[in-house]
Amino acid sequence: MTLRITAVDAPPGALHELRLEVREFLRREIAAGGFEPEADAWMSGVDPAFSRRLAGRGWVGMTVPARYGGHGRSALERYVVTEELLVAGAPVAAHWIADRQMAPGILRNGSEEQKHRYLPGIVRAEQFMAIGMSEPDSGSDLASVRTRAVEVDGGWRLTGTKVWTSVAHIATAIVVLARTDEGGDRHSGLSQFIVDLPHPAVTISPIITIDGAHHFNEVVFDDAVVPQSALLGRRGDGWRQVTAELGNERSGPERFLSALPLLLAWTRTGAFADDPLARADLGRLVSRLTALRQLSLAVAERLSAGENPAVEAALVKDLGTAFEGEMVDVVRRHVDPASGAVPEQLAAMLAKAVLHVPAFTLRGGTNEVLRSIVAKGLTGR
Structure with a gap:
């Protein structure tokens, strides 16, 4: 059985051709040793060189307007590329935050100076960005x-600590949420x-996860002075801006496809074919995947229309991450690495x-x- 994500709801044509183009590029990358497919690679697969190869094909910053160095393509085209990267388990973590959240955030809220300064670098996968939210x-x-920003002569002074800050150790900029006013x-x-x-x-210090990887960081701002031009959007409007960015973060296909490379690796073994329980488990997962994908696409359409579907995005993230965990549980239930009959790549992917x-x-x-x-x-509605 071959489990595939089929074309996004659109007639055969440009989207289908784009999907095939991306799929072929990834096939060649894997064959040439460009990367080893992994589950959850969008979080842990940091490979700036691979990100730049994608950018060279025009697949980073796809929706950024041409006047800021982008490609002016549709949100649906970006969705197609995103799906294929996730299904392949490609190492996209280096540019993921900049492309997914901060390019749209800067387009919505940034000054012209900020747009011209940061967006072309994001499109070229030369500008990597982290987000300082959690504390x-x-x-x-x-x-x-509790991180504070105090206005000083010519700029702002930031003091505070952020944690679980993804890719801050390779980032060329970090977007920080800070308190500027009381009341x-x-x-x-x-x-x-x-x-x-x-x-x-x-100061950026690594937070090493249980698998020994360095993806997260602690970031300390010790009276860090930045210019006035560092303010993104309007003073005091940070909460609205952040919730809009979280809509992009929570609703994408990465919220239910992180573990799909693992499921695909298992289905390719064909081991489920003669096991009715395994077939039933797989059928349930595929049906839920279809529903989650439709929900995610609906949120993506509203985001591209300039709306802020925070409730729907939260629902995608909640249901999607629970689904991802179930994918891992199903494979774990039907695969015994100790048996010696499990392919090495599948065993390694499952362990991670x-x-x-x-x-x-x-x-x-x-x-x-x-x-x-x-x-x-829902209560408010």
């Missing part, structure tokens, strides 16, 4: 951030800043996926926080 003891409660509710008085890296008053599963429901907001967002949103 010690704050978890997913972004409204409780009002917990969501007011927050602002965003783009801080160029390296910076003499910013088992270690990553606990993080699926944490990154991008815990399930408890996401369900609170959904409940409040």
